Amino acid sequence: MKKRTSKSVNYFDIHSHLHSDFFNRKENGQIVAKEMKERGFFSTIIGVSFDDSQKAVDMAGKNKNLFCSIGIHPTEKEEFSESDFKQLLQAGGDKVVCIGECGLDYYWPMKDLESGKINQEELQREKKRQRELFKKQIDFALENDLPLMLHVRSFKNADAHEEAFKILDEKEKESGQKIRADFHFFTEGPEIVKEIVKRDFMISLPGVITFADLDDSILEIPLENLMLETDSPFVAPKPYRGKTNTPLYLEEIAKKVAEVKKMDIEEIRKKSVENALDFFRIEKW
Secondary structure, X not given: OOOOOOOOOOEEEEEEOOOOHHHHHHOOHHHHHHHHHHHOEEEEEEOOOHHHHHHHHHHHHOOOOEEEEEOOOXXXXXXXXXXXXXXXXXXHHHHEEEXXXXXXXXXXXXXXXXXXXXXXXXXHHHHHHHHHHHHHHHHHHHHOOOOEEEXXXXXXXXXXXXXXXXXXXXXXXXXXXXXXXXXXXXXXXXXXXXXXXXXXXXXEEOHHHHOOOOHHHHHHOOHHHEEEOOOOOOOOOOOOOOOOOOHHHHHHHHHHHHHHHOOOHHHHHHHHHHHHHHHHOOOOO
């Protein structure tokens, strides 16, 4: 694939929620987007439900430096309507560059099991519901030649990751198509990195890497598979911990990656931008 580069893109935050109600209770997303534009910061803003995806499409349409992803988060108790999302995809046009965030989250159901909120039978029903929701969004992404923004959170022993790999492998075999996907907010160990890279998927690193020991995983990620994200407004990197996270803090994550890999930050910045433009197949803005 042709590498896309642009001097006008200083940083590309591949996963933020600037459009979300939560963000806008803390900060004015449009004001942040304006400052981002002035400083050459771009972002893909991520939908977690149909209504939230509509908000992402609307905000991306009003800002040249914003793109969006539409989908349903695994913990959202919502059906995936192909017809509704097809209409949303058409409404968003070139601004819709991804499907998700979708995937599997086994952490919260297992915590509910431990606390007694649900029983074992309900746990299995919830896992099945998440798997079916995930499969529908994979199919939708393949039908529309779009990549997936994956939310995969394990409880222990990489349980959700192993299940996600199985589903993705089966869908590739079934469809005969190569799936493009990013494992967002990656905080797993180097063995999971190897499994992701083996499948030629992407990995995006969040602000957590600036205060948690994930150096071994960072070292294991090839530059070709690396992207950067804030997941704003959540989990701001050092030295901004405790503040509302924004895409403008992405440079701190790039600094940490450069430090661990013993590379110049400019190389990390440039490569992460190229990878984002390639992954989303963004050619104009």
